[in-house]
Amino acid sequence: MFKKLFGALTGDKQENQNYEAQTSNDNYENDYEDNYKEIEYDPETLHGTHYTVEDFDNEVEARAEAWIADERASGENLDEKDIQNIYFNYRRTVYTEWNNCDSDQMIRFEHANSLKYSGIQTSGFVKVDDNNPFLEPVHGVDLRTYTAMCLKISAGIDYLEVCKAMGFEPIVWEELNTIWPQRMGEDTSFTVTTLFGQYYAENVTIPQLENLKAEVSEEGAANLERMKTDRYFYEELAGARQAAYEYGIDGAQWILENFGINLADFQSVAMQWMTEQNQNWNSQDIIEFSNYQQEKQKEYAAKFAAEQGGNIADDVNF
Amino acid sequence: MFGLFNKSKDKNEGSKQSYPEWYTELQESQQRWFSFLEKLEAKMEELATASIPELKQLLQEDEDLYKRTFHRVYSGVNGQLNNIRERARDVYEEKVNDLYYNINSQISVLDKHHDLLSDFRIACSDRYNEFDNKYDYWRKQIDKTQERDLEIEYQKILNEFETIKDKFSCKQCGGHITIEKIFLIETYISCPYCQTQNTFAPSTLGRNLQNIARELAEQRTAHLHEAYEAEKDKERDLYHQRHELSLSIIHERDKKVLSEVQSKMNDLEEERQFAIQNAPKLRQVYLRAMYDEWNKITPDLKEHNEKMYQNQLKY
Numbered sequence: 096m097f098k099k100l101f102g103a104l105t106g107d108k109q110e111n112q113n114y115e116a117q118t119s120n121d122n123y124e125n126d127y128e129d130n131y132k133e134i135e136y137d138p139e140t141l142h143g144t145h146y147t148v149e150d151f152d153n154e155v156e157a158r159a160e161a162w163i164a165d166e167r168a169s170g171e172n173l174d175e176k177d178i179q180n181i182y183f184n185y186r187r188t189v190y191t192e193w194n195n196c197d198s199d200q201m202i203r204f205e206h207a208n209s210l211k212y213s214g215i216q217t218s219g220f221v222k223v224d225d226n227n228p229f230l231e232p233v234h235g236v237d238l239r240t241y242t243a244m245c246l247k248i249s250a251g252i253d254y255l256e257v258c259k260a261m262g263f264e265p266i267v268w269e270e271l272n273t274i275w276p277q278r279m280g281e282d283t284s285f286t287v288t289t290l291f292g293q294y295y296a297e298n299v300t301i302p303q304l305e306n307l308k309a310e311v312s313e314e315g316a317a318n319l320e321r322m323k324t325d326r327y328f329y330e331e332l333a334g335a336r337q338a339a340y341e342y343g344i345d346g347a348q349w350i351l352e353n354f355g356i357n358l359a360d361f362q363s364v365a366m367q368w369m370t371e372q373n374q375n376w377n378s379q380d381i382i383e384f385s386n387y388q389q390e391k392q393k394e395y396a397a398k399f400a401a402e403q404g405g406n407i408a409d410d411v412n413f
Numbered sequence: 414m415f416g417l418f419n420k421s422k423d424k425n426e427g428s429k430q431s432y433p434e435w436y437t438e439l440q441e442s443q444q445r446w447f448s449f450l451e452k453l454e455a456k457m458e459e460l461a462t463a464s465i466p467e468l469k470q471l472l473q474e475d476e477d478l479y480k481r482t483f484h485r486v487y488s489g490v491n492g493q494l495n496n497i498r499e500r501a502r503d504v505y506e507e508k509v510n511d512l513y514y515n516i517n518s519q520i521s522v523l524d525k526h527h528d529l530l531s532d533f534r535i536a537c538s539d540r541y542n543e544f545d546n547k548y549d550y551w552r553k554q555i556d557k558t559q560e561r562d563l564e565i566e567y568q569k570i571l572n573e574f575e576t577i578k579d580k581f582s583c584k585q586c587g588g589h590i591t592i593e594k595i596f597l598i599e600t601y602i603s604c605p606y607c608q609t610q611n612t613f614a615p616s617t618l619g620r621n622l623q624n625i626a627r628e629l630a631e632q633r634t635a636h637l638h639e640a641y642e643a644e645k646d647k648e649r650d651l652y653h654q655r656h657e658l659s660l661s662i663i664h665e666r667d668k669k670v671l672s673e674v675q676s677k678m679n680d681l682e683e684e685r686q687f688a689i690q691n692a693p694k695l696r697q698v699y700l701r702a703m704y705d706e707w708n709k710i711t712p713d714l715k716e717h718n719e720k721m722y723q724n725q726l727k728y
Contacts, residue, residue: 264612265599266598266599266600266601266612269598269599270598272598273597273598277717280717280721281717281720281721281724283724283727340485340488340489340492341488341489341491341492341495341496342489342492343485343486343488343489343490343492344485344489345481345485396496400496406493406496406497407456407459407460407493407496407497408453408456408493408496408497408500411449411452411453411456411500412449413445413446413449413504413508
């Protein structure tokens with residue numbers, strides 16, 4: 096079995112004789128960086144340019160099918176999900192081997208190819224087919240316009256104002272706001288949802304809605320700008336918001352009152368950072384930011400607790 | 414309550430001199446840990462018993478369609494519960510684990526007293542599990558405050574519909590318009606006499622039907638969901654039963670016993686295979702029934718729901 100797992104590569108693809116799949120970054124750089132040239136990646140597919148995508152897919156298939164045949168021969172019942180998992184794992188193995196890469200690069204590759212291999216879109220790598228029926232405009236309103244309207248409404252502008260600016264009856268908005276979310280639910284590739292998120296992150300606007308501006312204080316605008324450029328500041332506010340909810344405070348409202356940032360802008364920046372994180376996947380950064388957010392959440396939790404006269408179990412000591 | 418603790422205390426009686434000096438520290442820490450958790454448990458109980466009736470009342474009185482006030486308070490209560498759990502976790506790390514590793518690094522695993530250290534750790538971690546189970550219990554009790562009998566709300570919506578459905582007239586000709594069904598969003602209705610389009614805006618209560626429909630359907634089909642979950646759990650359960658049997662015959666030489674156990678094991682495996690095959694079928698039965706109920710409650714969403722049903726079958 097191991098021969099099958101690791102042996103299929105002895106052909107002409109490369110000279111690399113170390114077939115161990117790397118799943119962590121530990122010690123990895125040291126082992127390889129001196130011996131191999133840096134890999135060039137196709138910017139679209141993130142495949143190494145030293146092989147073709149077809150070769151890659153064939154290799155994965157050959158290994159996966161061999162494994163599947165083996166499993167079946169030993170009496171295992173494999174369902175569709177098992178088979179998908181087997182392919183998924185071999186894709187990781189072959190990609191890591193052929194590119195001598197770390198797990199971060201492997202994950203970036205998975206993100207870039209998630210639609211092709213898993214049928215699911217990943218934010219930051221959305222690929223749209225021209226004839227996707229889920230993206231047909233509704234009452235002449237496409238997803239981008241719908242998102243622009245949603246942004247205005249979640250920024251606190253009355254939906255009737257938004258309808259007026261768009262020149263249609265509220266009834267149309269209600270239908271849009273039924274049909275687009277329904278499509279998001281029905282679309283198993285998540286194209287509608289991820290694209291909506293992407294537009295949301297871009298804070299899209301359309302000419303008809305340009306004049307509708309939610310009231311933002313000077314301080315709020317400055318905070319918003321900082322949140323967009325300073326990831327640590329974003330993490331702080333995200334932690335604060337979470338802490339607020341844990342103390343029975345409406346976190347979104349609290350952010351608006353204390354930092355002048357409305358829900359739409361906050362979510363938009365959150366999406367923007369998430370997309371950025373997907374595109375430049377780096378596990379070290381992710382851990383760093385996540386720890387920072389937790390630390391900040393604790394700080395704010397202590398503050399809220401103090402305001403509320405402490406936590407219920409504060410007087411319990413070891 | 415603290416049987417483990419008492420036992421180790423008893424052990425200590427009479428033969429004190431034979432124990433290493435760090436044993437006193439272990440005992441003390443264990444005692445503190447046990448009583449610390451006991452106090453935290455009392456706090457959890459206090460918090461839950463005080464907030465559960467309040468939450469229930471709040472849910473009933475919250476006029477907001479989305480029950481935002483309720484959810485805010487609910488989230489705050491859970492926050493406090495989490496806070497208690499975090500206290501336990503931090504203290505466990507600091508006072509139990511650290512002490513264990515500290516002493517462990519000083520003595521060999523072959524040391525004749527090492528089992529005192531292992532016992533300490535096992536006792537503390539068992540006690541910790543007990544605490545966690547209580548946490549889970551209270552968490553679930555608090556979760557349950559979210560549940561409300563949606564039949565009552567549904568009935569309110571139906572009653573309202575009955576009273577309003579014949580009260581509309583055309584804005585153009587004044588002709589009588591009957592509202593045929595519960596509309597979930599604003600809808601154009603043509604006047605049967607002059608064909609003018611009238612806009613019908615459903616009430617807040619009527620609109621809410623869309624929000625409660627799925628949950629109501631789930632409430633009505635909960636027994637089928639439980640049946641599916643029970644079937645799903647059988648697989649692991651039967652596997653373990655069979656495994657136990659297989660362990661029990663490792664040293665068995667009696668052919669008759671062996672064949673009896675083997676035949677029991679075969680039966681269990683057969684049952685297990687049946688459960689594996691049957692669980693997805695029960696899931697489908699549940700989903701179909703749930704969607705049927707849902708479609709009955711909101712026929713307008715049927716087309717969409719059927720697509721969702723098809724998608725859900727695949728996962």
